[in-house]
Every structure is written in C-alpha cells, then in structure tokens.
Amino acid sequence: MAKIAPYEYGHLPLYFYLSGAYTRFLTRGKCLDFPLTLILQTQSFCNSRCSICPYPTVSKKFHQGRMEWGLFQKIIDEATSEPRLTAIVFELQNEPLLDERIFDCVKYIKAKAPEKLAVVITNGELLDKFELEKIVESNLNTLLVSLNANSKEMYERLNTGLNYERVRNNISRLLSNPVMRQRTKLNFVLTAQNTRDIFEATEYWKKQGICTRVSRVTNRAGALTDYEKLQPKTSPHIIPGLDTAWKRTTNSIRHALGCHVPFYEMSILFNGDVLACSEDWDRTSIVGNAADQSLKDIWNGRKINDIRRLLLKKRFDQLDSCKRCSLAR
Numbered sequence: 001m002a003k004i005a006p007y008e009y010g011h012l013p014l015y016f017y018l019s020g021a022y023t024r025f026l027t028r029g030k031c032l033d034f035p036l037t038l039i040l041q042t043q044s045f046c047n048s049r050c051s052i053c054p055y056p057t058v059s060k061k062f063h064q065g066r067m068e069w070g071l072f073q074k075i076i077d078e079a080t081s082e083p084r085l086t087a088i089v090f091e092l093q094n095e096p097l098l099d100e101r102i103f104d105c106v107k108y109i110k111a112k113a114p115e116k117l118a119v120v121i122t123n124g125e126l127l128d129k130f131e132l133e134k135i136v137e138s139n140l141n142t143l144l145v146s147l148n149a150n151s152k153e154m155y156e157r158l159n160t161g162l163n164y165e166r167v168r169n170n171i172s173r174l175l176s177n178p179v180m181r182q183r184t185k186l187n188f189v190l191t192a193q194n195t196r197d198i199f200e201a202t203e204y205w206k207k208q209g210i211c212t213r214v215s216r217v218t219n220r221a222g223a224l225t226d227y228e229k230l231q232p233k234t235s236p237h238i239i240p241g242l243d244t245a246w247k248r249t250t251n252s253i254r255h256a257l258g259c260h261v262p263f264y265e266m267s268i269l270f271n272g273d274v275l276a277c278s279e280d281w282d283r284t285s286i287v288g289n290a291a292d293q294s295l296k297d298i299w300n301g302r303k304i305n306d307i308r309r310l311l312l313k314k315r316f317d318q319l320d321s322c323k324r325c326s327l328a329r
Contacts, residue, residue: 009036009086009117014264017084021263025308030300031263034084038295039267039278040075041092042067043099048123049160052148052189052230054223055093058281067270071291072105075268078295080113091121091144092267092278103130103138110139117141121187125162127170136179143180144213145171146187150201154194175210185211191230222324223281231326258311259328262304266295274298276307277321284320 017036025031043066049056079085088109090096097120099105106118118138124145127135135143145167149155152164174180186205188198202212219227259277267278272291275283285307288298298304307319316322 013086017264018260022257025263025305025312030305031308032084033300034079034082034296035266035299036084036086036264037266038075038079038085038088039092039265040067040072040088040090040105041094041268041270042072042090042096042102042105044094044270045098046093046095047098047125048095048162050123050148050162051158051160051226052191052217052224054220054225054281057225058093058223062283063271065270066099067272069101071272073108075290075295076105076109076112080109080116082296085116087117087119089119089121091119092269093281095123095126096120097122097126097129100129103134103140106138106140114139119144121146123159123162124167124170127174128166132173132177132180135174136177141183142185143174143183144185144187145174146189147171147201148187148189148198149194150197150204154197158191158194175208181210185213188212188214189217190214190232191217192232193230195232218279219324219326220281221277221279221321221327227326258314258316259322259325261327262308262311266299275321276304279325279327280321282321 014036017032021032044059044062044064046053046055046059076088079088090102090105096102102120106120109116109118118140119142120140121144124147147155147167148158155164155167156162171184171186174184186201188194188201190198198214202214205212216232217227217230218224224230261279262276265278267275268290269275269283272289273283273286274288274290276285276287287303287307288301290298293301310316310318311322316325316328322328
C-alpha cells in the first residue's frame, strides 16, 4: 500500500486535513478529533509469499485470526458517524479476499454511510471466488489490484505463489463489467527488478483507459529483510505517476515535520489492536484496542500523541516502529 496515496478523496482534502491536524497539535497538543482514513484487517492471512512483503516471516511471530463480526460492527458504527472520516480501506498486512465476508463488510459500510468511501486492495488471485454481481452490489468505490509487473516472468518472480494468468483473467472479468471498469485500478510497487516492466505496464494500461498507481517499495518499518536488494535506483521521472507534485509535497512535509501518517490514518488489526502506522509489521506501536475503547479516545490518547511529539522532533531513534523505517529517512 502506498502510504501517500489519498485513495479516492483527492489531494486537496488530505492537504487541508493535515494542515488542520498539525495546527491543532502544535497549539493544543492534540490532533483533530478523528482520522481521515481508517485501515482495516478483517483477517490476518495471505495467500502469497511476495518478495516485497515480510508476511512469510512476520506471520510466524504473531497469533493470526479473524475479526469477530460484532467488533467489525462496533468499529464501523462509530467510524461512519464521524464527519471527518472520509475513507475506509480493507488491506492491512493481509489479503482481504481470504475473508469471504469482505464485500458484505463493504455493503454494511455503504448502508450506514453511503458518502464514506470504501476501498478494497487485493492481489487479485481470489476475485473469481466472488460473483461479479455481488462485488457490484456492495457499492464499493474502488477495487485496487496490486499487479506489480507486466510480464509473467517478472510477476511470478516478485509475487511468489500467485498465478499470473489467473490474476490477469480476473482483471479482464472485472473490466468486462461497465461499473467495475470504472471502479478498478491497478497498483504497481517499483523495485530494482521491475523498472522496465512497470514502465511497459503503465503505458499499456493507460491505453486501455485504466488508472494505475506506482509507489516505491518500502522496508516495512525494517521488517523486510531483503529491502536493500529490492530498493530501486531508478530516477522517478522514468515511471509515469511515480514522481508527482503531490508526492514531492508529502516528502517535503516528512522532511520538515516528520512522518505524517499517524496524523491522518488509523490502522486496526483483526483483534482490535490499533497501530500508529500500517507499515509497522512488527507491531511495536500498538496504541489501543478497539474492542474496549472508542476509536476517538484512541486517536487522541496518550500513547499515540507521545509518538506524534517524537515524530515532530524527528526522534525516530526513540520509536521502535520508526527507527529502521525507510520512510523516516
């Protein structure tokens, strides 16, 4: 997941939200009263062993499981009542489509608050397990498929365990539906290995009228052991969509004020644990639990505000979730 992507709500709303969040924190010591984006993990498993992801090793370190429906309802009932919240995203250190309830989850959100944006980010291999009509009827705003390559060879080199032809067939099925053609987008993570492939892919899909997004691989807060081999050396100008005015702006914010993610985004694991940042695969920044606390209380609680203060001072070395993170450099 690209940390600086504003999903569907656009750059200006995120810019204004962050402006308000920083101003209030600097003057009052608290952030705005609710996050702009909510990232949800309804179950913690994945069907892939991608080289750009630490799941194969990290998943062995922690208990894995599935969010209880009652907890999901509690989270959504509170979140959808908050006017500041704009988007709810399903994708957090997992493969969302391994939860057969995923589009029921989307449907529940849209029934509660049709104006809230619902986004599902997936590797795409399991899309053929769901009826196309059910996906459409959920009324989700965006289905973002992480493709990461253009050729079969490169795809299966990066996305170990996934079937290239199956994923491409699933994308074709989505695009055959007029509604899903408008709601489907493709994501590419740039590495040292797939630069040429991504250039070809973005050019190809652009001609098909499909929106693409490109982001550089991160070291997942230090959890990705092969990051140095994967880190791209390419100039961002080579890849369309990688070097944009908004990304340069957010990089400037990070250099001036520290990482901005905990100022606008909340991430919730299947058991209710709330992370200060979705990049924290080692779960060192748990700031509360949604099962026994309100999201609003967690969002401006002591633990996360202490993290924000250190981020503003760029004291990444004092934060286990940040001291090895490539985004904090």
